[in-house]
Amino acid sequence: MRGNCCHGQDHHFSRTFKRARAAWYWMHSSSRNPSQLHRQFCGCCSDKNTRHPTLTLLFLSSSPGRQPLTKFFSGAYSEHKYLFSLALHLKAATFVRARGSHLWATTSPNPCVSSPSNSGNKTSAINAMTEAAPTHRYPGMGLPLRFWDPLDERGHEAVEKKSIYPMGVHSETFRHMSPLVSVREIAMMIVMEALTDKPEWHKKVFDDAIVAKWRKDALAIPDEVFWDQSTSFKTEDPADPDEHPRYVPPVLNSVGLMSEKAFDWCVEELRAKARHFEETGVVVTLDLGASVAKSDTLVTPALRAELQASFARLKADQASSPDWHPRTDEKVQNLVHPSMYPLVYGRTRVLRQEVVGVADAIARWAGKGEVLAKEDEVETVRYRRPRYRWGGIHSDNVPQDFWSDTFQWLPSNVAFQNDGTVKFTSYINNLHPQKYARTYRALEQLIATSIPLWEQCLVAETFGQSKSTHGHGRRSVRIPVQDEEWNPADMEECADTHVDARLLEPSYYDWRSETEQKWRVLRKAVHPEPGNPKDDDRSYQVPAECRLATKFKDSGLQVIVKMASIELTPDKPVFPAGSWHVEGQMNECICATALYYLDSENITPAHLAFRMPTDHEDVHENTPYEQGEFDWHEQVYGTHVGDGSNAPCLQNYGSVETKQGRLLAFPNVFQHRVSSFRLADPTKPGHRRFIALWLVDPHRRIISTANVPPQQRSWWAEAVLGASTTARKEAVTKFPPELFRLVLRQAESIGDKLTGEMASPGDEATIGPKAPRLPEELVQIIQNHSKDDDTLMSEEEARKHRLDLMSERSRYSDEMNSYWHETTYNFCEH
Structure with a gap:
């Protein structure tokens, strides 16, 4: 494309401006080559009646005295010939660079390659960067949403070689259930969790005098405390006492739930955990089928100060218009939340190459890509066939709406560095990459600090293998299933004991002797004791092959970021308890x-x-009991198990305090729930600020911000016009007057505020020398095209999507909770 072709001479800005044509170009078609694009730009062979999705206006000047507009947008321009192409429908600008006597057009790229069916004969018009980047297919983009293997379609034979980190959304998902645990073992976990919160616990646990005091305190804890934490919240109506197993108070010489042997075990286990803490700074707690990891020391004071500064800046910048999370009574302020500007099928533009970075995310990529359509129903049905399932992950028993075909939170890609740190390679959704560059660096440090905790509590599951053959963590219960034993063992010991006649229920027990009736009322289950702690198979050391940096060094991680502040005031002094949930939907x-x-x-x-949740089938098959006799099991395990008991197969693990400075990590097999809290001094305001990092299973990567350019229309406007009044006025000096007014009129994202800042009296002097007017026909085309443009999202639209996303997830959460409570124990038949 030569600067003087078709016309035989260089063209000055004013002459070319009048002769500019609307160039319509199909970005999905390979039939239009650069020479055809050149003819369209130069006015040759253009088809005015053809309507295509990208409107491009071209301005060319050889006047060395005029400040080139391309310098304002891209910082790169030729010495004598200036070409400026502006996508007035709020896409990123398109430029042409001069090389010698040739001008080379760089069009808005469409890096999304053709579908597999036509990839061999079609190539999209993309720039050099997207041509060099590999094309990716993910569930929901190139692969069906419910497809388990994003790498290939090898079928069931490949499944046996695949690993995942389990998710606890449904019983049909792979290896996410807990064994049934005795109340005594839960008591042991509760005591160990409390002791690891004591200052210098990891040193004191080796001091026998201090341990003796701890023993006395632990044995004095009332059984009701352990019982409540073991049995609460297992029923659909937690307030109904009839739905809980009956607590039987101690009788005769019975031993409490926290026994001497149980505490002996706790001491030995805590000493092993203390040695591990000394090496890693990580405390393993509530560990059984899964585990929680916590640390009050790994986040350095310097990092905490940097994160506090980031919160302060975010809150200050959002002070005039805080984003109160919907349905929280203005108690939860979102600073960064993945539900704003999520991936919206049928709306969001995506690139099939992972090319969107951090620093260049807005200027280079905003508005580019193709709209990602919703999944075809035919594909949904096809990939529900057995050959595409793995261990029940995508079983027909898992409701289809556990996957969202409308929304997806967008993770950021994170790369491992050679020095052991990590680095974002794509922007954080809803955190401006230039404005908050220091926050990015601080969050990178926080992710690097969190990785050892994730490694501690994550154990990969491979089809056909169990955790006992690979990985780490506790592999069995501390107190195995045993035959029932009662205190008193002999019913004759109750013969002379007075029992209220109303408790004997003669209508039911009339076939039993009075002594047996008394014994059944008074007896208490003897809780099994743990074995020898030295024989325990615990293993806290994470094997090298299980390290995330080892397993995923090349592919990196994907992390979803949330930053929020809970604000309480004397008028709103209480934050209510949350609901039980796991994080995200299946497709995330x-x-x-x-x-x-x-x-x-x-x-x-x-x-x-x-x-x-517990594996009710395994419990039924491996728990010894007499037909219709469940009293002992209900007392020992703290749950109803009989026919019609309405006892969900749920196992409580205990709770961890969420105190200031604590870093807490856990796998997404846990259903979790935050407790209520309130102002300590009801006359003063209070707050709680936290950061949530959600790790996407690195075995199953999903669409990320590397594929989805920023959708925020306001970000694009700021990148083009500047964020401050001064920056915008300086930017406007580089605009021809008519172009400035046109952009000001058409860009909805600029709004009334920008008009007030920029369109002040004396515009003619502010915005630069008078330039030729656009031809009337082009003005009309631009106006008609711009008013219907929806390439980028306004904040109003993003808020609407957030409400729809929240409603969808509420329905999903309700359905999931219903399923948990409908899955009950049934020991009525052998």
């Missing part, structure tokens, strides 16, 4: 959470409680 593949509790002021202590 979240495998673990890390929570950093940055700052707490004037609030009461709060806790995060954990529970898991």
Whole structure:
């Protein structure tokens, strides 16, 4: 494309401006080559009646005295010939660079390659960067949403070689269930969790005098405390006492739930955990079928200060218009939240290459890509066939709406560095990459700090293998299933004991002797004791092959980021308890959470409680019992198990305090729930600020911000016109007057505020020398095209999508909770 072709001479700005044509170009078609694009730009062979999705206006000047507009947008321009192409429908600008006597057009790229069916004969018009980048297919983009293997379609034979980190959304998902655990073992976990919160516990646990005091305190804890934490929240109506197993108070010489042998085990286990803590700074807690990891020391004071500064800046920048999370009574302020500007099928533009970075995300990529359509129903049905399922992950028994075909949170890609740190390679959704560059660096440090905790609590599951053959963590219960034993063992010991006649229920027990009736009322189950702690198969050391940096060094990680502040006031002094949930929907593949509790002021202590579903079939097959006799099991395990008992197959694990400075991590097999808290001093305001990091299963990567350019229309406007009044006025000096007014009129994202800042009296002097007017026909085309443009999202649209996303997830969460409570124990038949 020569600067003087078709016309035989260089063209000055004013002459070319009048002769400019609307160039319509199909970005999905390979039939239009650069020479055809050149003819369209030069006015030759253009088809005015053909309507295509990208409107491009071309301005060319050889006047060396005029400041080139391309310098304002891209910082690169030729010495004598200036070409400026502006996508007035709020896409990123398109430029042409001069090389010698040739001008080379760089069009808005469409890096999304053709579908597999036509990839061999079609190539999209993309720039050099997207041509060099590999094309990716993910569930929902190139692969069906419910497809388990994003690498290939090898079928069932390949499944046996695949690993995942489990998710606890449904019983049909792979290896996410807990064994049934005795109340005594839950008591042991509760005591160990409390002791690891004591200052210098890892040293004191080796001091026998201090341990003796701890023993006395632990044995004095009433059984009701352990019983409540073991049995609460297992029924659909937690307030109904009839739905809980009956607590039987101690009788005769019975031993409490926290026994001497149980505490002996706790001491030995805590000493092993203390040695591990000395090496890693990580405390393993509530560990059984899964585990929680916590640390109050790994986040350095310097990092905490940097994160506090980031929160302060975000809150200051959003002070005039805080984003209160919907349905929280203006108590939760979102600073960064993945539900704003999520991936919206049928709306969001995507690139099939992972090319969107951090620093260049807005200027280079905003508005580019193709709209990602919703999944075809035919594909949905086809990939529900057995050959595409793995261990029940995509079983027909898992409701289809556990995957969202409308929304997806967008993770950021994170790369491992040679020095052991990590680095974002794509922007964080809703955190401006230039404005908050220091926050990016701080979050990178927080992710690097969280990785050892994730490694501690994540154990990959491979089809056909169990955790006992690979990985780490506790591999069995501390107290195995045993035959029932009662205190008193002999019913004759109750013969002379007085029992209220109303408790004997003669209508039911009339076939039994009075002594047996008394014994059944008075007896208490003897809780099994743990074995020898030295024989325990615990293993806290994470094998090298299980390290995330080892397994995923080349592919890196994907992390979803949330930053929020809970604000309480004397008028709104209480934050209510949350609901039981796991994180994300199936298509987001979240495998673990890390929570950093940055700052707490004037609030009461709060806790995060954990529970898991149990494998009711395994419990039924491996628990010895007599037909119709469940009293002993219900007392020992703290749950109803009989026919019609309405006892969900749920296992409580206990809770962890969410205190200031704590980093807490856990796998997404846990259902978790935050407790209520309130102002400590009700006359003063208080707050709780935290950061949530959600790790996407690295075995199953999903669409990320590397594929989705920023959707925020306001970000694009700021990149083009500047964020401040001064920057915008300086930018306007580089605009021809008519072009400035046209952009000002058409760009909805600029709005009334920008008009007030920029369109002040004396515009003619401010915005530069008068330039030729656009031809009337082009003005009309631009106006008609711009008013219907929806390439980028306004904040109003993003808020609407967030409400729809929340409603969808509420329905999903309700359905999931219903399923948990409808899956019950049934020991009525052998």
